[in-house]
Amino acid sequence: IAPRLIAKKKGRGSGSGILHLNFNENSLGMSEKAKQAIINSIGIGSRYPDEHRSELIRQLAEKYNLEDNFVSLGNGSSENIRGIIQSQVFKARQAKQTVQLVVPDPTFNYAELYAQAMNVPVTKVPLTKDFRFDLAKLQETAEQFSGVSIFYLCNPNNPTSTVTPAKELFRWIKKAPENYFFLLDEAYAEYVQDPAFESGVKLIKQGFKNVAVTRTFSKFYAMAGYRVGYMLANSDVVEEVDKFMSIDNINIAGAVAALASLKDKTFSQLSLQSNEASRKIVQNALRELGLKFAPSNGNFIFHEIKGDVQTYQERMKENGILVGREFLPIQSWSRLTLGMPEEMQRFVKVLKEFRQNGWV
Numbered sequence: 270i271a272p273r274l275i276a277k278k279k280g281r282g283s284g285s286g287i288l289h290l291n292f293n294e295n296s297l298g299m300s301e302k303a304k305q306a307i308i309n310s311i312g313i314g315s316r317y318p319d320e321h322r323s324e325l326i327r328q329l330a331e332k333y334n335l336e337d338n339f340v341s342l343g344n345g346s347s348e349n350i351r352g353i354i355q356s357q358v359f360k361a362r363q364a365k366q367t368v369q370l371v372v373p374d375p376t377f378n379y380a381e382l383y384a385q386a387m388n389v390p391v392t393k394v395p396l397t398k399d400f401r402f403d404l405a406k407l408q409e410t411a412e413q414f415s416g417v418s419i420f421y422l423c424n425p426n427n428p429t430s431t432v433t434p435a436k437e438l439f440r441w442i443k444k445a446p447e448n449y450f451f452l453l454d455e456a457y458a459e460y461v462q463d464p465a466f467e468s469g470v471k472l473i474k475q476g477f478k479n480v481a482v483t484r485t486f487s488k489f490y491a492m493a494g495y496r497v498g499y500m501l502a503n504s505d506v507v508e509e510v511d512k513f514m515s516i517d518n519i520n521i522a523g524a525v526a527a528l529a530s531l532k533d534k535t536f537s538q539l540s541l542q543s544n545e546a547s548r549k550i551v552q553n554a555l556r557e558l559g560l561k562f563a564p565s566n567g568n569f570i571f572h573e574i575k576g577d578v579q580t581y582q583e584r585m586k587e588n589g590i591l592v593g594r595e596f597l598p599i600q601s602w603s604r605l606t607l608g609m610p611e612e613m614q615r616f617v618k619v620l621k622e623f624r625q626n627g628w629v
């Protein structure tokens with residue numbers, strides 16, 4: 270988290286000339302309608318956000334065809350992740366059971382950080398050679414543990430951008446024993462192209478209570494700074510998790526912007542098109558340079574650099590481009606956020622210069 274704070278201090282405003290391709294933010298910026306909704310809401314900033322929270326819950330429930338009590342808002346999906354971990358750990362400990370978090374490695378690490386804060390052991394299962402989740406090994410890890418296993422499964426995965434096919438994942442979740450709980454983080458679901466992906470919401474509709482899905486307005490809707498995320502789960506799960514969420518979370522500005530974004534279909538199209546155009550620019554360059562990349566299903570791409578990641582990161586920074594950090598245990602691969610197409614053209618130009626220098 271610390272590097273992000275440093276980057277912010279160094280000025281991330283437009284015109285700073287630095288390309289922020291390191292945190293999977295959306296360079297497109299928010300929907301114009303969302304911006305206007307925030308401006309329009311300034312006058313009611315002195316009021317609590319109950320009404321706007323309820324409306325957002327209603328709209329999300331409608332979007333997914335669920336009851337309102339299957340939705341819980343979060344101060345970014347990070348808060349939802351924290352609430353799910355805390356409530357599951359609390360439940361296990363109340364039942365005098367031991368509990369572990371099981372995660373693929375590498376993956377997004379917030380579940381891990383929150384588990385560690387509660388002294389919950391974290392078991393890491395390396396990705397397969399082609400960057401897939403090793404579902405058999407994940408299960409084996411739980412079988413060897415007598416207590417409760419919480420699985421954090423990010424789909425598509427960060428940093429690899431790869432998808433776990435619904436067929437395999439759902440088959441496993443459906444027949445899982447009672448001491449397994451699945452947190453499916455779908456922060457990048459709106460970008461997915463791979464038809465093998467299906468949202469875990471399907472399982473929730475089918476009545477499964479061993480699964481919670483988290484989603485966010487930070488990525489596709491470019492609202493990272495306004496902190497709006499949500500969880501979808503069976504109402505019994507929502508009730509347990511809500512005890513650990515901050516009361517009145519989601520401020521009015523975030524809520525009205527989220528509501529406007531959901532309605533703005535033109536923005537959604539633009540967000541998708543822009544990401545796809547950027548993905549193509551980068552993929553074409555990587556192919557040209559003979560650098561491997563994992564299938565990209567998010568607003569980022571994981572690609573080979575044939576060298577030390579930290580050195581590469583520093584060299585990119587010297588050229589005004591911030592790229593993702595190293596994701597051990599994978600070496601020599603970089604996570605690159607897909608910014609605007611013109612930003613990616615600038616990136617490609619620098620990458621090609623690196624090739625001329627023999628750096629990639």
Ligand code: PLP
Pocket residue numbers: 292293344345346347348377423427454456457484485486487493496497498
């Ligand atoms: N989940 C994944 C996979 C992420 O990559 C991120 C942020 O980068 C988050 C969750 C947290 O996002 P937010 O709290 O902004 O919703």
